[in-house]
Structures are given as C-alpha cells and as structure tokens.
Amino acid sequence: MGNPFFSWWSHSIGAMRESIVLDESLSDLQITPIRDVSDSISLSGRYSKVTLRPSIKVRITLERFTDRHLFRKFSAMINHLERGGWVAFGNDDAKVWGATLMMKTFQGGRTFTCGDNLYSTYAAGSSSLVNLVGTTVAPYGDEIVVESHPPEAKREYFTLLDVTVGSSGLNALSVDTFSPTRSLDHSREDYETGTLVRHADFYPKLFLPGGAIGGALLTHEHRIAYTLDIELEYVIPMKTAQSLDVPENNDPVLQPTNGDGTGDPQDSAASSPGDGLDTLVYMGPGGTGAVTDPFWWDK
Numbered sequence: 634m635g636n637p638f639f640s641w642w643s644h645s646i647g648a649m650r651e652s653i654v655l656d657e658s659l660s661d662l663q664i665t666p667i668r669d670v671s672d673s674i675s676l677s678g679r680y681s682k683v684t685l686r687p688s689i690k691v692r693i694t695l696e697r698f699t700d701r702h703l704f705r706k707f708s709a710m711i712n713h714l715e716r717g718g719w720v721a722f723g724n725d726d727a728k729v730w731g732a733t734l735m736m737k738t739f740q741g742g743r744t745f746t747c748g749d750n751l752y753s754t755y756a757a758g759s760s761s762l763v764n765l766v767g768t769t770v771a772p773y774g775d776e777i778v779v780e781s782h783p784p785e786a787k788r789e790y791f792t793l794l795d796v797t798v799g800s801s802g803l804n805a806l807s808v809d810t811f812s813p814t815r816s817l818d819h820s821r822e823d824y825e826t827g828t829l830v831r832h833a834d835f836y837p838k839l840f841l842p843g844g845a846i847g848g849a850l851l852t853h854e855h856r857i858a859y860t861l862d863i864e865l866e867y868v869i870p871m872k873t874a875q876s877l878d879v880p881e882n883n884d885p886v887l888q889p890t891n892g893d894g895t896g897d898p899q900d901s902a903a904s905s906p907g908d909g910l911d912t913l914v915y916m917g918p919g920g921t922g923a924v925t926d927p928f929w930w931d932k
Contacts, residue, residue, distance in 0.1 A: 662692070
C-alpha cells in the first residue's frame with residue numbers, strides 16, 4: 634500500500650517533474666462524473682441530446698495537518714494550477730498505472746489487451762511493466778476504469794482478476810475469473826484501440842476550474858493546523874496506440890493535428906505544433922510559443 638501523491642511539470646523549459654507524496658491517508662476523496670449536454674424537444678415530441686465535454690470532478694481533502702513544509706508545497710501546486718497548469722493525482726503512489734487498448738474490445742468481452750504503463754515515471758513506486766507482485770501494477774485485484782475518448786466518453790469500472798504478460802508489449806487484463814466459476818463480469822460497450830485503461834484512483838490530468846480560483850483551497854487555524862480542500866476536474870487523455878513510441882516526457886494529451894498524430898514535436902512528421910486548443914490557450918514561457926517548449930501540453 635502506497636501513499637496519496639500529486640505530480641506535475643512546472644512552467645519551465647527543461648523542467649523536472651515535481652511531486653508531493655503524503656505520509657498519511659486523505660481525509661476524504663469524492664468522485665463525481667459530470668457531462669455538459671444540450672437537450673432539445675421538437676413540437677412533435679421528438680427528443681434529442683447533444684453530448685459536449687465530459688469530465689470528472691475530483692474533490693481531495695486533507696484536514697488538520699501540521700507540517701508547514703507541506704503547506705508550502707501545496708501553495709506552490711495551487712499557484713501552478715491557477716496559472717493554467719495541470720497535475721496528476723493518485724491515491725496510491727505504488728499503483729500509478731494507465732495504458733491504451735492495443736486491440737478493440739467488443740461488448741461481452743472479458744479481456745482487455747493493453748500496452749505497457751504510460752505513466753511509469755509519474756511516481757517513484759510505479760513501473761513501466763504489468764505485474765502481479767511488487768510495487769508495479771496493472772493493479773491485480775484492484776479496480777480499473779476503461780474510458781473512451783471525448784465526446785462520447787464511455788466509462789466502466791471492473792475488478793482486475795488476472796494479468797497475462799505477453800510479447801511485443803501486449804498484456805491481457807482479465808475481468809472474469811473463468812475458473813472455478815465465472816464472475817459473469819464483462820464489457821457492456823465496444824471500446825476502440827487507443828481507449829485508456831487506468832487504475833480507478835489515478836487521474837493523470839487534472840485542472841483547476843476558473844470558478845475555484847480565489848476559493849478557500851488551502852486554509853489554516855492560527856498557522857497551527859492546515860486544511861487542503863480542493864476540487865479539480867479530470868481531462869480524459871486522448872491516447873493512441875502509437876503513443877507507446879513517444880518518450881513519456883514528450884507524451885501526454887496527444888494532438889492529432891501534429892504530424893503523424895502522436896503529438897510529439899520531436900517527430901520528423903511534426904515540424905510544428907498543430908492548431909489544437911492547447912496551442913491556442915498556452916503559448917509557453919514569456920509568450921515564446923509552444924514550439925519552443927517540449928512540455929507545453931502537460932502543464
């Protein structure tokens with residue numbers, strides 16, 4: 634069992650990943666799926682729904698801690714978030730795991746074939762491999778989430794019951810016991826190649842909504858006891874199978890407008906960042922442009 638952690642890239646060229654690892658459990662962790670939709674009903678009674686941005690609200694609470702150094706770390710992280718940065722969060726730094734589907738899974742499927750861990754360097758206890766033992770994990774016996782890309786963002790939760798490590802980076806994750814009796818758990822939807830599979834308590838990309846800035850995110854009682862109470866929103870990373878070929882430092886939300894679709898500005902086919910939303914919103918340190926900052930989409 635590991636510890637809750639936060640991890641992020643600072644707004645600096647050539648930055649190192651910063652992290653906060655707690656030495657105690659959270660006071661509370663609330664997860665609330667949300668989705669922007671637009672409903673319409675015609676005069677004849679025909680009903681339609683337009684699905685817009687899906688997300689998850691993640692409310693993280695740590696009450697009455699007395700470590701002033703931890704307070705300073707949280708203060709720096711909140712400042713990073715207020716300036717448009719991202720953070721990763723997990724409830725267990727030994728179970729920082731997420732991978733993409735390498736083969737399509739159909740409704741009724743009981744096995745998800747994934748690649749290796751895309752987030753192996755996000756916390757010291759994680760690994761690039763799938764394992765049944767040690768600190769690694771595809772989290773055997775734990776809960777995993779299978780979620781497709783926006784805007785549909787199909788999402789299902791499963792208990793991971795078996796892992797078969799295969800060749801060529803293919804790993805079969807089973808959500809059924811098969812023997813001696815079947816659990817009868819299975820996929821209720823089709824999931825395309827590139828769908829993200831992650832540990833249920835790991836969120837690789839969270840941001841602070843604009844309305845939360847200036848709120849009581851980090852408070853104190855006479856500077857003796859401190860409380861973190863912060864609600865972040867999760868952005869579902871748009872991964873592709875090709876992302877396994879991109880170094881982790883140059884990975885995270887892949888922009889399909891870039892070259893071969895991997896979003897890696899180092900790629901020979903991607904001479905410049907595309908015209909994706911991240912390019913328009915964040916122009917890098919000093920407004921010098923995203924092309925000069927290889928980590929611009931992960932901040």
